[in-house]
Amino acid sequence: MTALEIADIVGIISFAISGFLIAVHMKLDILGIFISSFLTAFGGGMVRDVIANKTPYIFTNNLPIILVLSTLIIAIVFKLHKIPDLEGKLAFVLTDTIGLVSFAISGALIAMKSDFNMIGIVLLSLLTAIGGGTLRDVVINRIPAVLMSDFYGAIAIIISFIIIAADSFYEINKITLLSIFIFGVILRLIAYKKRWHLPTLS
Template sequence: MVELMVAEIIGTVAFALSGFYVAIKEKLDLLGIFIASFLTALGGGLVRDTLADRVPYTFTNLMPTLLVLGVVFFSILLKLHRKNEIEKTFYFIVSDTLGLVSFSISGALIGLQAEFNFFGVVLLALITAVGGGVVRDILLNRVPLLLTSEFYGTVSLLVGAILYLFAQFHISGYIPLMVLFAFGVGLRLLAYYKQWNLPKIG
């Protein structure tokens, strides 16, 4: 499925850049930078493929690893690591948002291919989108962004739910996916800049 491949490529590049920024903030060495970028970009997909009873794509194709290496190389070449307050920069927010929405879509598409029900499709979208970042943050002893950021996981759940509804009404093709992608990105950016949060207890 071409749509799935496009979503995977966008998500891998965007999350690899996001992982690179986090690694730089934590002052990791080159190996640490690669591991953080790799986990962020590909960790969620590995868990997703395991749950969907698929051979992990990362283990059978070199493209994901080459994309991560390429992102790290060009990020260093362009000296993106010299920016201050990295996690508040426009580049980090946009790359993280693009990765979140792209992987939410790819996770939901694979859930639909595996004939999962609504819960399965939505959960696979969430795991694919945030799984790598959660593993990375736990490894770095950080509170996962999923638990603290405005509408972060909620956007992923909404994207998965909408894609499931698309499938029920036989809505497919590039245009609906692009509209859904734009909706997810717009909602996440709006939630970030407006500081929207889910209600808290206490």
């Protein structure tokens, strides 16, 4: 299994849980929960693949659908929907962070494989990381997290620059990407804990 496939799988599972938790928090019905989970898990990857002129992964492989359905069943069995005060809880923050970082990495890798320039790599990494969550938030009438959250989209941009730099000096391999992944998760959790925000004009 390639590093790109691993990043995609981790991102899909994590964002499926994130979409599930948000949907339950917003009191959506069972169809709304499925739509929220699927949009969050697949939205960013579909945007990435279309821009990179690839057939979206979910249209050529059954594994992503199986992963999301299995994740939803497990989430229901373990009663993750009973978590109170959702957005202040580690379960949501951690799954959303893992999905964000994993998809930022997969977006950067696809862009590099497609011979995108530096701007293309950064933008595709960002769009892959935030695409699913943004689509979900728009559908359920929430302000997308990337527009107001603590150091959210900036994490994807930082990760893309680190991958570009690493590719310039070292061979990108699973160990390198695992290190970048751990760094991204820790950075996001620190930013959340310390309430780091990008400056605003108000």
